[in-house]
Amino acid sequence: MAQTTVLITGATGSVSSSLLAALRGRPGVRTRALVRDPAKADALRSDGHEVVVADLEEPDTLTDAFDSVDILFLLTPASALEPSMGSNAVAAARRAGVRHIVRNSAIKAGHDAPNRNGRLHAQVEDAVKASGIPWTILRPHYYMQNLLSSAASVAAEGTLYMNMGEARVGMIDARDVGVFAAKVIEDPGRHAGKTYTPTGPERATMADAAATLAKVLGRPVKYVALPQDAARQAMLGFGLPRWFVGNVVDYGTIYSEGWGDFVTGDFKGVTGHDARSFAQFARDFAPAFGGSAVTAAHA
Ligand SMILES: NC(=O)c1ccc[n+]([C@@H]2O[C@H](COP(=O)([O-])OP(=O)(O)OC[C@H]3O[C@@H](n4cnc5c(N)ncnc54)[C@H](OP(=O)(O)O)[C@@H]3O)[C@@H](O)[C@H]2O)c1
16 A cells, blocks of 8 residues: 655644554555654654654754655744744645645634734744745634643642633643544545634633532632733743743733634534534643543542
């Protein structure tokens, strides 16, 4: 059987590690994980993935990584440098004769998006579409994994601090974005030229999320809606980079206004099954929130 080589960037991150797991052992598919730090790649190697060391900020490092690649899964980290990293990857893909690009973008990306990350993603989407290579764009909703930023305070004091106001959000488990991407990669021609917005199965407030965590952990968890300025000062105080802090505040501001209060049928439409619920996420990540590993039967 002819082999299809799939190059996966962001391989140590939330979405791409799930994609690699979903593609593992799939007949006819060779998975190649792009990492910056080979020391982080031992688990990927032992799972049977080929590993290449490269940096999306450094175009010269990409030539070998892209050699003989058929399908590129292009995920860039949330950063002001996303357009630069994206265009470096697209240029390398063109040189290498890549046949399909699956781009991990973000919810409602657009040049007129109200947030900086949405506008940066629009630039990368444009570069992908201008490449002449068939493409599929995923614009996932808010990741459930974002709540892990408050996991320590849930564990220590039973408080979920988020800057998301009281609005509902159709958040998705980042692992399901990887599952979704794997389905696209299975039959890229069917998904060429399509833009999807994968979401979770339900619209929930952060107070709903706290109540679910409380049920799973078996102790009270309350939600505190951080005002945007307080969130900004707290994150800067922790030494987080200014761009990152501004990005989180942008999203918190627009989500608080109901910008993310929707779900779509894209996940089920493409995969044929429901995305994970927040309760499932809470069970799977219970140890991070200070709980013990729990089984579905307990929550
Ligand atoms: N958070 C959300 O709610 C949300 C929702 C929709 C879309 N998104 C988008 O999803 C993407 C982030 O996905 P994620 O959460 O799965 O990522 P993540 O867990 O933050 O991981 C980022 C990955 O990028 C790699 N990376 C960083 N700089 C790199 C470079 N210069 N060259 C090559 N690789 C580099 C990191 O590798 P190292 O291990 O070397 O650091 C890591 O593997 C962003 O584009 C974001 O805008 C996020």
